Amino acid sequence: LMIDHGVDNWLTCVSNVGTSFIVDGRHLKSLNQGYNKRVAFLMKGKANEFWSKRLACLTEKRNRQMRDAVNKAARKVINHSLKNRIGTIVFGWNKGQKKSANMGNTTNQKFVQIPTGRLKDRIAQLCEQYGLKFVETEESYSSKASFVDNDSLPTFGEKPEGWLPTGKRVKRGLYRTAQGWLINADCNGCGNIGRKVAIMLGLDLSGIGRGALSAPLRLKLWS
Template sequence: MSGNSHKLKLGKISHNDGKLQQVRIVPSYGRYVIEVVFKCEQEKEIKRSEKQLNEWIFEPKRVMGIDLGVDNLATIIDNMGLKPLLIKGKWLKSINQYYNKLRAEYMSILRNGKGPKEGKFNTTRLISLDRKRNNRVMDFLHKASAKVVEIAKERTIDTIIIGKNEGWKMEVEMQKTSKQAFIQISYATFIGMIRYKAERHGIQVIVREESYTSKSSFLNHDPIPTYGGENQTYFSGYRSSRAFYKIKGSKILIHADVNGALNIVRKHTKDVFKGLERKQFLQSPRKIIIMKKRKAKLKATA
């Protein structure tokens, strides 16, 4: 081993950052990433074991429900009757679509005329493309999860309930491109970001099964069965378009994702919407754009 030593400056560490736990060097997409890990403890912080991950720490009172999707990454409702919110996910969808297109082009050139066991399957260009896409997705999810927690704090929420389907809605009816985008969005990563950011501030995060929450009518108190059950259930409405859920035999429309988010909370709590008027559930949601949609620049040089 050479006697030469090299120093890498990481910048100043503030006492506000917490207690330094470790510095680790992790290989990532053909490069090495230095991760500096701090231990930060706050007075209200919720601490859980793995077994307690989705158990109630306390009885929920001021509740936020989140329905995850593609065009609307997170649809947010609460039980105070405040205006629903939509965190738009089209920027993320655009990044994924452009990444898929470029990767297919590069792979076509790389594998042209080669047998299944011949030649290379990866290049510096492909590694660079993967890295850029991953960095942009992680940046977006960090900003979006921080926004969710900011909203929760502004509304003095004590509990966030996030709906999750096993297989991430592989069986839902949607166009092939939309399903591909849905699968490629790392919802587990997004949920994890929301959890650790929220529970640092004493807001408990519960992830629960969300099957049939988009088919049931919240306004009509339809039963919400569990996925895989054999019981046949009658639903009072249906999704009449991408945006709206319609009550059968009436002119009432409710935003479809808002209806789903309300049902996620209703499915796992009791009486938290008591005292609210029907018109409060029919409010038009407000859009929140984390990043403006623009042509993605992911091209990687060889």
């Protein structure tokens, strides 16, 4: 099972047994935005070090919601793996990416405050508990290269001169391959994350079909 993380699509997961799903992160993002707006309102006109019982309660509630979201998302990943007899989970992760995030103040706030690092660690803990193999790999250029067309996948900082992908992200969430297929952009990234470690782990990715790349099932956190 290959995992690509984001914000609206918190986790996009594609397996080599032909399954795919997305753990929806929009509700979590909305909760975080509501918390930030409420804190900004209560802090308006106050000194930077100002704190109150109301702010403490709001923060505790938000932290509990985040912990619950982490546990629920991790459980969905593990349950899917056990149900489909998947023994290895590959998580795409670039170390230090939150510290160096430069996507604008608004997007940075959404990206940095969502506890994806804690979710990754929780999935790793559950993998150990259930006897699954957890692998973390860098994900550079996985969203740009075309999985279907087997584009080369350079490591960050080692991109060959003149390297260009054969496919293209035509709009938000949609990727067009060299053959003209329209597939989910995050699912394409998942496939490439799997390719980065396929030889090392001896993974067979031939089971990833067009259906898994085009129509992933969307799962809500609180449902």
